[in-house]
Amino acid sequence: MSVGWRDLGANGQALAEAVYTALDRTAELRTAGGDDEAPPSSSTLWAWVMGGAETRDRLAATWRRYPALKDDVAALLDRAAVASLPRVAAAATEDAVARRIGTGAAIRLLPSRATPDQTYVVITLDDPDRTPGQLIAVTGDDLVVQRLDPPVDGTIQVLTETASDLVRALADAETRVWLL
Amino acid sequence: MTTGRVRVVVATTEGPAEIRRITAEDPSLRSVICLAGTSQALPISNAYDAFVRAPTGMIERAVGHPAFRVDVDRPIGDGESWQLGLYLAHRLKAAGRLAEDGAPADGVLWATGRVDHDGRIGSVGRIDVKLRRSGESWRPEAAPVLAIVPVADREQIEEGAAPAGFELLPVDQVDMVIQHLGLGIPRPVRAGPPWRFVGGLAAAGVVAIVLVLSPADVGIEPPPAVEAPLPASTRVASPPTAAFEPMALRLALEEKHAQTSDAGCAGAGTLAAVEPGAETVAGVCALRWSVANTGAVSAHVWLYAVVEGAFREYASRTRSSGYAAGRLEPGAVASVTVAPPSWLRRAATVRAILVVAAGERPQIDQVFTDIDLASADDLDRKVAGLIDLGVHVVDRRHRLIPSLR
Numbered sequence: 001m002s003v004g005w006r007d008l009g010a011n012g013q014a015l016a017e018a019v020y021t022a023l024d025r026t027a028e029l030r031t032a033g034g035d036d037e038a039p040p041s042s043s044t045l046w047a048w049v050m051g052g053a054e055t056r057d058r059l060a061a062t063w064r065r066y067p068a069l070k071d072d073v074a075a076l077l078d079r080a081a082v083a084s085l086p087r088v089a090a091a092a093t094e095d096a097v098a099r100r101i102g103t104g105a106a107i108r109l110l111p112s113r114a115t116p117d118q119t120y121v122v123i124t125l126d127d128p129d130r131t132p133g134q135l136i137a138v139t140g141d142d143l144v145v146q147r148l149d150p151p152v153d154g155t156i157q158v159l160t161e162t163a164s165d166l167v168r169a170l171a172d173a174e175t176r177v178w179l180l
Numbered sequence: 181m182t183t184g185r186v187r188v189v190v191a192t193t194e195g196p197a198e199i200r201r202i203t204a205e206d207p208s209l210r211s212v213i214c215l216a217g218t219s220q221a222l223p224i225s226n227a228y229d230a231f232v233r234a235p236t237g238m239i240e241r242a243v244g245h246p247a248f249r250v251d252v253d254r255p256i257g258d259g260e261s262w263q264l265g266l267y268l269a270h271r272l273k274a275a276g277r278l279a280e281d282g283a284p285a286d287g288v289l290w291a292t293g294r295v296d297h298d299g300r301i302g303s304v305g306r307i308d309v310k311l312r313r314s315g316e317s318w319r320p321e322a323a324p325v326l327a328i329v330p331v332a333d334r335e336q337i338e339e340g341a342a343p344a345g346f347e348l349l350p351v352d353q354v355d356m357v358i359q360h361l362g363l364g365i366p367r368p369v370r371a372g373p374p375w376r377f378v379g380g381l382a383a384a385g386v387v388a389i390v391l392v393l394s395p396a397d398v399g400i401e402p403p404p405a406v407e408a409p410l411p412a413s414t415r416v417a418s419p420p421t422a423a424f425e426p427m428a429l430r431l432a433l434e435e436k437h438a439q440t441s442d443a444g445c446a447g448a449g450t451l452a453a454v455e456p457g458a459e460t461v462a463g464v465c466a467l468r469w470s471v472a473n474t475g476a477v478s479a480h481v482w483l484y485a486v487v488e489g490a491f492r493e494y495a496s497r498t499r500s501s502g503y504a505a506g507r508l509e510p511g512a513v514a515s516v517t518v519a520p521p522s523w524l525r526r527a528a529t530v531r532a533i534l535v536v537a538a539g540e541r542p543q544i545d546q547v548f549t550d551i552d553l554a555s556a557d558d559l560d561r562k563v564a565g566l567i568d569l570g571v572h573v574v575d576r577r578h579r580l581i582p583s584l585r
Contacts, residue, residue, distance in 0.1 A: 113564070114203030114249040118219045122209065152226055157210050159219045 039066045045073050049136065049143065056143045063141045070138065074176060081178040082132040083125065088173040096171035104130070105179055109170055111162065119167045121146075121158040123179065128154030132179035137166070139175040148179070181326055182362025184286030185279040186272050190256055190265035191292035191310040191327075195317040197254040197262075199269045201280045204567050205247045207560065207575050211239075213250045224256055231263055231295075234576070235457040238267055238295060242427065243274040244534070244574030245567070261304035264293035264328060267354060268361070274427060274572070275363050288320045289361075290346070291328040299354040303332035308341045315343030328357055363427075424538040426572030428475025429508070431456070431483075431534050433578060436466040454578075456532070462581040466519035469532040473508045481508045482535040482544055485518045487528050487580070488556055501552055505545070520582060527581045531559065534574040535566055543569060 008016060020042070027041035040048075040062060048055040048062075063070050078084055083104025088097050100107045105125050112118040123135070131151060137144040144165045148156050160166055169175045189196035200216065211229040212221045232248060234240040239248070248270070256262050268291055272278040279285035292310055294302035307329055324347040329337065331352040342348055351357055433456045436449045451468075454460050469485045487500035502516030520528045535544055547562050554562060566573045 110206050110209060112249065113205055114201065115217060120209055152210065159212060159214065159221050161219055
């Protein structure tokens with residue numbers, strides 16, 4: 001049985017924070033002490049997610065070694081995200097995904113009529129007052145990050161190459177997406 | 181420059197930016213300006229989108245489509261001086277006269293100016309710099325280059341500032357340029373026929389009315405020609421021979437308000453002409469979409485209107501829609517009336533699709549055959565298919581707020 005954060009109450013939340021901090025520090029100490037078998041701490045994972053291309057390569061390598069850490073990153077992103085969009089149900093799609101609907105936002109992929117090898121990524125926010133600054137997609141062991149312009153009337157539009165990592169990730173039913 | 185293909189360049193202080201191509205995109209997208217076929221959207225794209233989309237934008241009102249991609253060969257910076265060049269390029273594109281993708285041009289239009297909602301051209305400044313940079317960095321393929329500048333900025337252009345081969349045309353209204361290009365100015369239309377509400381819900385399927393109307397049938401007087409004044413220094417081309425002009429088919433909208441909240445749309449009610457897409461007051465019981473032929477030659481029109489909304493899902497045996505198709509003579513008006521179900525209390529969106537062609541087109545008839553069974557996404561696809569056919573398509577939505585009692 002899982003318990004939601006809000007269900008914990010003040011004391012429960014304080015206890016959970018203390019346990020999290022202790023586990024995180026333990027992981028950091030093991031890594032710093034030369035323990036090659038120690039997985040990275042949550043703080044380190046988060047830093048890698050928010051870092052540049054190099055840290056994302058380290059993240060991908062770590063996920064290959066510790067697949068369970070992908071769920072840890074997903075949980076962190078869930079907590080921080082303005083909107084999250086889950087995997088697309090397999091039965092709902094036969095080919096590439098053209099539309100994703102999640103909590104807080106929906107995403108559509110529309111090929112450009114002017115230049116078919118370019119695609120519009122259209123993000124529609126449920127709450128037009130929210131202003132996510134980046135899109136993060138986890139596809140396989142890779143992390144794709146796209147900087148976002150401010151929304152206009154609750155919509156963010158990105159024009160990019162159809163062969164780009166972003167479009168490939170969003171068209172993959174297995175990809176999970178967050179807007180931060 | 182009243183015939184033939186025209187290349188349009190937007191004057192900037194860094195040199196002229198040529199409009200390489202204009203493409204109608206999916207209506208749900210925002211318009212963008214991209215650099216030379218790349219996916220790099222210029223920072224002015226948001227301002228361009230606002231300039232396109234009705235009710236505030238000029239382009240959708242002029243050409244009937246709300247989303248475009250424009251490719252230019254050089255970045256266009258901040259400011260609003262690009263508006264005139266983009267507006268003229270869209271009008272030329274709609275008339276099939278924009279020289280795109282390096283195709284040979286019979287003339288070159290060099291433009292700078294702001295354009296307001298009423299088509300007035302406003303001052304932009306630094307025109308001397310733009311002219312000088314054009315002279316330094318650009319060799320136009322055709323001469324003369326017609327340089328359109330705001331009348332308000334004429335004084336700041338020094339003698340000899342324009343490069344050789346430039347012919348300056350100071351203007352204060354876009355219609356002056358439109359006439360100069362031989363594109364024709366839409367003429368004013370008298371109010372349509374007296375309101376006759378054929379209310380309620382149509383039975384499943386489309387109610388089709390084939391119209392072949394003459395001015396006498398609908399009480400429309402042949403509209404008077406409009407002659408816009410041109411500067412004395414301008415060479416005025418002789419009026420072109422009357423030809424099919426899709427822009428002369430004008431879509432208009434009227435809202436009907438019930439006389440009392442209990443009367444519904446069956447009573448006399450009142451009518452008000454509104455701008456499609458504009459916010460209006462509650463208490464509307466029906467909408468009438470009309471298309472008027474303000475041109476000099478007949479045209480073939482297809483006009484479809486439907487009330488969109490979730491209620492269609494559970495009221496699928498009824499349809500709030502109207503359809504009219506047929507030949508429309510000069511001065512004639514065709515219209516369709518749609519009303520949401522009487523029990524609907526929430527705002528609903530009414531969508532109108534107008535297609536205009538020079539003559540009969542069986543392919544277009546086919547598109548409308550099953551349109552009343554189409555979902556919103558299906559309608560988007562149908563509109564995209566119609567645009568691909570190369571005909572003039574107007575796709576408008578209007579929010580209808582019924583009586584709130």
